[in-house]
Amino acid sequence: MIRLPLGFYVEKGVDWLTNNLDGFFGGIKYAIESIINGFEFVYVSVPFVIMLILIAVLAYFTAGKRTAIFAVFGCLLIKSIELWQMTMKTFALVTTATLIALIIGLPLGIWMSRSDRLNKVMRPILDFMQTMPAFVYLIPAVYFFDLGPVPGAVATIIFAMPPIVRLTSLGIRQVPSDVIEASRAFGATPKQMLFKVQIPLAMPTILAGLNQTIMLSLSMVVISAMIGSGGLGDVVLKGISQMKIGDGFEGGLAVVILAMILDRVTQSIGKPKNLSGGRK
């Protein structure tokens, strides 16, 4: 059996890209870095107490009383184990990755819902992006963007984008055909149909996609600490490499708390509000 030098070609290709498109990658790196730094600056410079209140209010109005109480205790716990800054750093990375995934993923999903051909082309690509072991993205990301938070964010975007693309497309395709027919019968243009009928009706599905994208970016952010993205991933990584079980556990716990708050809040957006207590 002939050994196909697939890895070799990939290496060559990546080499070529780094040599010839250096300026391009430099630009992207600069842009992403600015966004991450911007978010981080905001999150870190807002005093803890104010941030706590903001989170509690947001949780209360989206997900209800229980989540708000949980969020407050969770944040206090993170603060008391002295991981608040690290958490905010991770949160900035997640925010950036999710934002960029949304900016690319939403239009792509809408386009996929309207073109069967693009749908056919994109499905294997999305499968690839999602199932390729996440670590594999780290290597080319480092090649193109050096070490630091930017390659981490890029790897995160690639890994976390498929759900929002898929579910946007799915949501729009699942809008009942009789409603589509009715709006055609009343003379809606394709644009009116999209913004007045399809997107509003697909919104719950699109939001489910957003929720998954956020969760995936959070899980990837920890892995990307291996290439120096910093934040909570760093804490966990140090715990592992130095066999400090306690530190590792604390870092992991902070990730879990952040994930739970983000999950509950994003899951509740767009659902009927229930302020009197937890969800039924």
Added chain:
Amino acid sequence: MIKLEVKNLYKIFGSTPHKVLEMLKKGKSKKEILKETDHGIGVSNASFAVEEGEIFVVMGLSGSGKSTLIRCLNRLIEPTSGVVYIDNEDITKCDKAQLREVRRKKIGMVFQNFALLPHRSIEENVAFGLEIQGVGIDERNKKALESLELVGLKGYEKSMPSELSGGMQQRVGLARALATNPDILLMDEAFSALDPLIRKDMQDELLALQSKMQKTIIFITHDLDEALKIGDRIAIMKDGEIVQIGSPEEILKHPANDYVKEFVQDVNRVKVVTASSIMKKVDTIVYSKDGARIAVRRMKEANLSSVFVVDKQRKLKGIVTIEDTMELIKANKDDLSEIIDSDINEVSPDVLIGDIIPLFINSRYPVVVVDEERKILGIIFKVSVLAGIMGGGEEDD
């Protein structure tokens, strides 16, 4: 005036419809074509014209092509061949923008499963057509309210569709179609998803609304009773073809073929056949000035026990019986006006048999059919009512 006209309309589903169209025109049957080419025939050579203000019902069982036909009228489905004129404009030649204008301004549509937008309030649903046209929010909400009032849903503006019953949701569907004030309403099995009682209400309400609005309505249904009740004219479809077009009575009395005949045999004629089609011509009448002796002679000649009395203008005055007239003669009087019994039942020619039957309960006289000036058009005996219900060969003579 003709509002909408369809000429030689075909719809063939499949990859090469025009090739199949030629086969169809050469006389191949639907089954042969499906077998040989895997193309389905939706509508085959449909032609009809609908008058302004008319309710034109297209009736057929599922798969007969009626839903395809109605969608060809506003090109939700593109016809394969043929033309559709609305106000003498050929809809099949419109480009996309022109077609949108026609859909926005001229045609309203009501759907079987309501097809309301679940994320919008009732008011926003009804205003949808106007919103699409770019009408400002105040004006479109005002029109939506008017439209909701028409269908009897005032006060539900802020509710959501899911909070309303099926019948109410379809009222919203109707209000939405009316809000843009179109000339033509396309109603695709609009009442088929409703409970029988609600359905009857909606039919009555549609007829009441129609008497006010005078829209041109194309109504699709698979229910013959519904078709007969609301249709001014009915087109019966089978396998994509229109097999008969006619008024409800024409279709009942002269079915075009065995298919239609079989279809209409179970119809409840009480609700369809009218007084005019079962009445008998009146050969014998007496003018009030004629006097008792002439009246008796006429009755004896015609072998009758009573006779209707009219005045000089042939307007109905009442009825006299032979017994009363003989009494009068015995008393040596001649003026019929003393004994005229004016307690008789009069109906206009378009009254249904169902409404005539009860009139016989308290009266021993036949029912008189009169025109607006109370001139006698004919009379109905109990026997002819029964014959009308049974669908026997009771022809106008």
